Amino acid sequence: MSETNVDVFTALAHPTRRQILQDLREGEQSAGEIAGRFTSSGPTISRHLSVLRAAGLVTERREANRILYSLAGEQLAHSVGNFLSAVCPEQMLLRGLRHRAPSAASPADVSPEASLGS
Template sequence: MNDLFKALADPTRRSILDLLKRGDKSAGEIASSFNITGASISHHMTVLYQAGLVQKERKGQQIIYSLNTTVFQEIIEWIYKLKGDEDEIQ
C-alpha cells in the first residue's frame, strides 16, 4: 500500500493517470503531453506500474499503458472500510 500512496503523491503521476482515464496511450503519447525528459516519464511510469495503478502491454516496438481499474476499486473499498461504510460498497 505504501507504493500506492507514493505513486499518488506526485502531481505528474496524477496527471498521467488523468490522461490514461481518457484511453490507453503509448509511452510516446504520454511523454508528448508533458514538458519533461523521456527518462523522467519512464521513471513515473515505472512507479505507477509497480504500484499496480497502470498495466502495460507491448505492441510491436511500443509499450501501451492503461489504467488498472481493479486497483482503484480496491482503494475505494479500503476507504469505505476506514470510514465504516462497508454496507455502502457496491
C-alpha cells in the same frame, strides 16, 4: 496499511503521476504519447510510469517496438476504499449495510453511533 496501499499512495503523491492517470482515462496510450504531454524528459516520464506500474495502477503491453499503457482503476478503487474503511468508521457501516438483504435498514435509518455500540 498494506505494502500495496503504501505503493498506491506513494504513486499518487506526485502531480505528474496523477495527471498520467487522468490522461489514461481516455484509453490506452503509448509511452511516447504520454511523454509528449509533459515538459519533463522521456526518462523522467518512464520512471513515473514505472512507479505507477509497480503500484498496480497501470498495465502495459508491447506492440512491436511500442509500449502501450492502460489504466488499472480497480486497484486504485480497492486501495482507496480499504484506506477509507480503516480511518472512517462510517464507511464500514455503510459497506455493511450494502451487503445486507434488501429489506435491511437503509443508511439513513441507522446512525453510525448506534451501529458502533456507542
